[in-house]
Amino acid sequence: MRRHLYLIAGFVSLGLAVIGAILPVMPTTVFVILAAYCFARSSPRLEARLLGHPTFGPHIISWRERGAITRKGKVAATIAFAVSIVVALIFAPWPWSVAPILAALVIGGWIWSRPE
Template identity: 70%
Template sequence: MKRHFYFVAGWLSLALGAIGAVLPLLPTVPFVILAAFCFARSSPRLEAWLVNHPTFGPHIVAWREKGAISRKGKIAATLAFAFSIVLAVIFAPWPWMMAPVVAAAVTGSWIWTRPEG
């Protein structure tokens, strides 16, 4: 039963990562890392596919070995946060426009304190 839970959670994480590739506030790589974690407990074949993926594999390995996020990833996250904040300021009413600001402050500060890999 636990294996099925991890399998479904891995696919949901991978789907959220795919959605994050086109939505500015939703990150991609953390969901792919989570998917690899879930697949390690449910499907070694899918885990190996993610770990060996040319785009996502290095991020997964860096996270597993050092808890590291690449500088490029940190900059991409910061730019995505900035874009989301601009959209919220333009389109969202007060106080909802502050949601991306708070998310950027909390998550961005955590991201920038991780080692670089």
């Protein structure tokens, strides 16, 4: 049963990664890494496919070995935070417009503290 839940979570994470590749305010790599984690516990074949992927494989391996995020990934996350903040300031009512700023400070700070 547990293996099936990890498999479902892996596919959901991969689906969110695809959505993140299309939407500028949603991350992609984080969900691919999460999918690899779930597939490692449910399907070694699917995990191997992700690790062998030319785009995502190196990011997953880098994260697993050193907890590293590339400079390009950090910049992309920062741009996504900035877009989210601007959109929230324009369209969201107070106090919800402050939420992306707080998220950017906390999560963005953590992202930039990771090795490259």
